[in-house]
Amino acid sequence: MRASRLGLLAVLLCLPGSLSGQGGVSLEYRVKAAYLVNFARYITWSESDEPAPGDPLSICVLGEDPFGTVLDSLIRGRQIDGHPLAARRVRTAAEADDCQLVFLTHSEWTRRPELLKELSRPGVVTIGESEAFGRAGGVISFVISNETVRFTVNLAARDRAGVRISSRVLSLATVVFGPEERR
Amino acid sequence: MKTAIRDLPIGRKVTLLIVVASALSLLLAAAGVLLYDLTTLRPRVIRDLTTQVELMRANTTAALVFDDPEAARENLSTLRARPEIPMAAIFDSSGHVFASYLRDQRAEFQLKVPTAEGAVSDPDYVTVSQRMVSGDQALGWIEVRYELPSLWARLPQYGLLVAVVLLALLAVSLLLDRFLRGSIIAPLFELAATARAVSSRKDYGLRARKHGDDEIGRVTSAFNEMLDTIQSGEAALRESARRLQEAMQAARMIAWSWDPETGAIVWGSGTMPEDFALLAPVRSLEGLLELTGPGDRDTVREELDTAIRTGAPCEFDIRLVAPDGRHRWLTLRGQPEVGPDGKMRRVVGLAMDITDRRRLEEQLVQSQRLEAIGRLAGGVAHDFNNLLTAILGYANFALRGLPPGSSARADIEAIERAGQRAASLTGQLLAYARRQMVVPRVVDLGELLTGMEGMLQRIIGEDIHLTTRIAPDLWRARIDPTQFEQVVLNLVVNARDAMPGGGTLTLEVSNRVIDPVYADGHSELVPGSYVMLEVADTGTGMDPDTRARIFEPFFTTKEQGKGTGLGLAVCYGIVRQASGSISVYSEPGHGSTFRMLLPRADVASAAEPAHAEAPIALAGEESVLVVEDERWVRELAVRALRAHGYQVRAAATGEEALAIAASAPVDVLVTDVVMPGMNGRELAERLQATRPSLQVVYMSGYAEHSVVRQGVIEPGIAFVGKPFEPDRLARMVREVLDQSAAKPD
Numbered sequence: 001m002r003a004s005r006l007g008l009l010a011v012l013l014c015l016p017g018s019l020s021g022q023g024g025v026s027l028e029y030r031v032k033a034a035y036l037v038n039f040a041r042y043i044t045w046s047e048s049d050e051p052a053p054g055d056p057l058s059i060c061v062l063g064e065d066p067f068g069t070v071l072d073s074l075i076r077g078r079q080i081d082g083h084p085l086a087a088r089r090v091r092t093a094a095e096a097d098d099c100q101l102v103f104l105t106h107s108e109w110t111r112r113p114e115l116l117k118e119l120s121r122p123g124v125v126t127i128g129e130s131e132a133f134g135r136a137g138g139v140i141s142f143v144i145s146n147e148t149v150r151f152t153v154n155l156a157a158r159d160r161a162g163v164r165i166s167s168r169v170l171s172l173a174t175v176v177f178g179p180e181e182r183r
Numbered sequence: 184m185k186t187a188i189r190d191l192p193i194g195r196k197v198t199l200l201i202v203v204a205s206a207l208s209l210l211l212a213a214a215g216v217l218l219y220d221l222t223t224l225r226p227r228v229i230r231d232l233t234t235q236v237e238l239m240r241a242n243t244t245a246a247l248v249f250d251d252p253e254a255a256r257e258n259l260s261t262l263r264a265r266p267e268i269p270m271a272a273i274f275d276s277s278g279h280v281f282a283s284y285l286r287d288q289r290a291e292f293q294l295k296v297p298t299a300e301g302a303v304s305d306p307d308y309v310t311v312s313q314r315m316v317s318g319d320q321a322l323g324w325i326e327v328r329y330e331l332p333s334l335w336a337r338l339p340q341y342g343l344l345v346a347v348v349l350l351a352l353l354a355v356s357l358l359l360d361r362f363l364r365g366s367i368i369a370p371l372f373e374l375a376a377t378a379r380a381v382s383s384r385k386d387y388g389l390r391a392r393k394h395g396d397d398e399i400g401r402v403t404s405a406f407n408e409m410l411d412t413i414q415s416g417e418a419a420l421r422e423s424a425r426r427l428q429e430a431m432q433a434a435r436m437i438a439w440s441w442d443p444e445t446g447a448i449v450w451g452s453g454t455m456p457e458d459f460a461l462l463a464p465v466r467s468l469e470g471l472l473e474l475t476g477p478g479d480r481d482t483v484r485e486e487l488d489t490a491i492r493t494g495a496p497c498e499f500d501i502r503l504v505a506p507d508g509r510h511r512w513l514t515l516r517g518q519p520e521v522g523p524d525g526k527m528r529r530v531v532g533l534a535m536d537i538t539d540r541r542r543l544e545e546q547l548v549q550s551q552r553l554e555a556i557g558r559l560a561g562g563v564a565h566d567f568n569n570l571l572t573a574i575l576g577y578a579n580f581a582l583r584g585l586p587p588g589s590s591a592r593a594d595i596e597a598i599e600r601a602g603q604r605a606a607s608l609t610g611q612l613l614a615y616a617r618r619q620m621v622v623p624r625v626v627d628l629g630e631l632l633t634g635m636e637g638m639l640q641r642i643i644g645e646d647i648h649l650t651t652r653i654a655p656d657l658w659r660a661r662i663d664p665t666q667f668e669q670v671v672l673n674l675v676v677n678a679r680d681a682m683p684g685g686g687t688l689t690l691e692v693s694n695r696v697i698d699p700v701y702a703d704g705h706s707e708l709v710p711g712s713y714v715m716l717e718v719a720d721t722g723t724g725m726d727p728d729t730r731a732r733i734f735e736p737f738f739t740t741k742e743q744g745k746g747t748g749l750g751l752a753v754c755y756g757i758v759r760q761a762s763g764s765i766s767v768y769s770e771p772g773h774g775s776t777f778r779m780l781l782p783r784a785d786v787a788s789a790a791e792p793a794h795a796e797a798p799i800a801l802a803g804e805e806s807v808l809v810v811e812d813e814r815w816v817r818e819l820a821v822r823a824l825r826a827h828g829y830q831v832r833a834a835a836t837g838e839e840a841l842a843i844a845a846s847a848p849v850d851v852l853v854t855d856v857v858m859p860g861m862n863g864r865e866l867a868e869r870l871q872a873t874r875p876s877l878q879v880v881y882m883s884g885y886a887e888h889s890v891v892r893q894g895v896i897e898p899g900i901a902f903v904g905k906p907f908e909p910d911r912l913a914r915m916v917r918e919v920l921d922q923s924a925a926k927p928d
Binding site (some may be wrong): 031038078079150151166168172 | 250251254319320
């Protein structure tokens with residue numbers, strides 16, 4: 001049951017892109033790559049933070065890239081609200097200055113507090129890979145629950161980022177940190 | 184069905200009409216609502232469902248995107264609030280079921296990935312499918328199904344409504360029925376009851392009560408008016424029927440009808456008149472024929488058969504014989520009735536009792552027969568008398584020249600005796616024919632009878648006891664005494680012959696008043712006072728047939744040669760000539776009683792002197808004209824008169840006599856009464872016209888009306904009946920001459 005479901009999901013997620021070059025990427029990251037694209041779809045940026053029309057909506061991977069070519073093939077040719085999607089690999093917070101979504105990989109775990117401090121600004125949605133990341137102030141955190149990729153949302157961090165996350169996404173989150181947990 | 188409705192009472196009809204019409208309109212309305220519901224339900228459901236699907240899609244897209252079937256299922260399970268939605272499903276892009284919702288866990292749906300967006304209508308379901316997309320990426324399908332409420336599920340609601348309204352209608356109808364019963368049906372029933380009472384009781388005085396001025400009221404008025412008409416018509420009819428009944432009774436008539444098929448006879452209507460009591464038990468033609476004489480039966484059958492065959496009216500007489508032997512005569516007239524098929528159905532007509540008429544007719548026929556016989560007898564007697572006049576006259580002359588004791592004298596005397604017997608016979612014939620010359624006188628029948636007793640005793644002989652009863656203060660009667668004696672003699676001889684073994688003969692004379700009632704039954708009698716002679720014997724009596732013919736001449740029950748058959752006929756003639764009547768009462772074995780009635784005569788005329796024949800001189804020299812067509816009589820008369828010195832001329836006819844009288848003197852005319860051409864009376868009148876002093880002597884063999892009336896010689900007329908002795912004529916001539924001379928001219 002479980003295997004079939006992941007298999008199904010894999011089919012779902014890989015359908016748009018080519019499987020070439022993805023040989024080393026785990027199912028987990030293929031799912032996470034797809035989720036990153038999907039988050040971009042359910043998050044609405046304020047006018048000031050939204051890229052100019054025609055400018056790309058950038059999904060930035062900060063740290064060691066676990067996706068290989070999966071993410072690139074997912075966003076290829078895709079647009080959200082008139083913005084072409086772009087995937088960038090960045091090394092620092094400064095490099096992620098014009099990124100709308102910033103995925104902090106495990107490699108950056110130790111730099112997490114500084115990176116979060118630097119990236120906690122309007123227009124940037126931070127996405128991490130543990131529940132702790134969320135508690136530490138990341139907006140969205142992937143968690144593995146019941147062998148399934150799920151996510152948590154920190155509403156205080158969201159507010160700080162100044163974006164709106166569709167309630168439908170919120171309803172799917174396993175844990176939603178309320179604003180009272182900002183302290 | 185249609186007859187069943189038709190025979191329903193009006194109230195039921197109206198109720199039924201209301202119920203049917205209301206139910207029909209109710210059903211139509213319900214159907215309309217249902218139709219509206221059906222036509223608008225589907226689009227509404229589709230709209231509603233599409234909205235629902237869109238909402239559901241929006242809510243579950245993220246779940247699909249983030250591969251969270253639990254979330255999607257949770258979302259879908261909110262449809263539990265919509266029980267009409269049995270199923271919802273989300274399919275992923277590969278066509279597999281991602282999440283589903285089933286209202287009824289046990290229900291098994293074939294979940295198939297839709298192929299197109301939009302609504303699909305099944306008879307029971309509406310299914311709306313939509314694509315799920317994320318941006319331009321197809322994610323899968325969402326499908327929601329809506330279960331349409333079943334039509335039958337809705338019907339009970341409408342059915343209940345219909346039932347309630349129907350019940351209400353029923354209640355209204357019942358109320359209406361009660362109302363109708365009161366205002367329409369009850370008056371109708373009353374009208375019907377009145378009509379039935381009228382027809383069963385035939386009481387056209389009944390009237391139906393009017394309840395109002397509606398249609399029924401008008402029908403009631405019309406019905407009552409009809410009754411008015413019928414009542415007056417019926418009264419007129421009854422009056423007419425009563426008059427007819429009275430008229431029929433008065434006319435002694437009764438209606439009858441005969442059915443040739445069954446042979447049944449039906450008599451008239453109402454009560455059977457007494458005259459037809461004999462017919463009351465008769466129910467058939469055969470029954471009727473049993474009452475008739477055998478001779479009538481064929482006639483009756485033939486008449487009726489002919490009537491039926493030809494359709495012509497029929498008429499016939501029948502004689503019914505009552506058990507007591509009495510007869511009744513009926514005349515039946517009828518007319519066949521033509522039925523609708525053109526065949527003769529029956530014969531209807533009237534029967535009239537004509538017994539009385541028949542009796543009178545029979546009496547009339549009897550009288551006419553006697554009259555005819557009398558006329559014949561009179562004619563014969565006339566000729567005989569002429570011959571006898573000659574025979575006796577010349578015998579008389581012959582005797583004058585013969586000495587007594589000569590043999591020729593004895594011969595001639597024998598001729599004379601035979602002639603006298605012949606004259607007597609002729610006289611009897613004339614008596615019966617009422618042509619006998621009679622000289623009636625007012626007489627006391629008792630005296631005459633007493634004078635005859637000796638002679639009668641000798642006639643009846645020793646074996647018969649004779650009793651004579653003469654009532655005191657007996658009235659007088661007017662009759663020729665000789666004739667009366669002849670009647671008594673004949674009756675006594677007749678009685679004697681009826682008592683060959685002896686018996687009692689009773690002669691009785693008494694006064695008798697005939698009242699109109701009694702006279703009615705006897706055609707020959709007029710009411711008044713009569714002197715009655717009864718001659719009763721204790722002899723053999725007579726049967727009715729004999730009784731009916733007893734007075735006919737030459738009818739006799741006696742052996743050949745014993746009687747002439749004229750005796751009772753002569754009695755009849757004499758009595759009738761004297762304006763009386765004679766009848767007989769007799770039954771076989773109980774003797775006979777002859778009853779003779781003579782009218783009472785005025786006492787004033789009783790002073791008539793008896794005719795006494797005084798011996799007078801016969802001779803004379805006057806001129807006598809003898810007129811007689813019979814040569815022998817003429818010559819005898821001439822010789823008889825010449826023998827006494829008269830100047831006699833003779834003529835054979837009246838014309839000849841006139842010629843002679845024109846040139847010769849005539850003092851006395853001696854003329855026959857009955858002559859060819861001019862008769863004696865006419866001749867006498869013509870001669871007397873120029874010779875007022877002319878005396879006339881008539882000669883006649885029988886009473887002729889020109890000279891005598893009813894055989895009674897008119898006063899003042901000289902008459903010599905034939906046959907006469909020569910001297911008698913001479914004496915009569917002398918008498919008239921002497922009387923004429925004695926008259927103060």
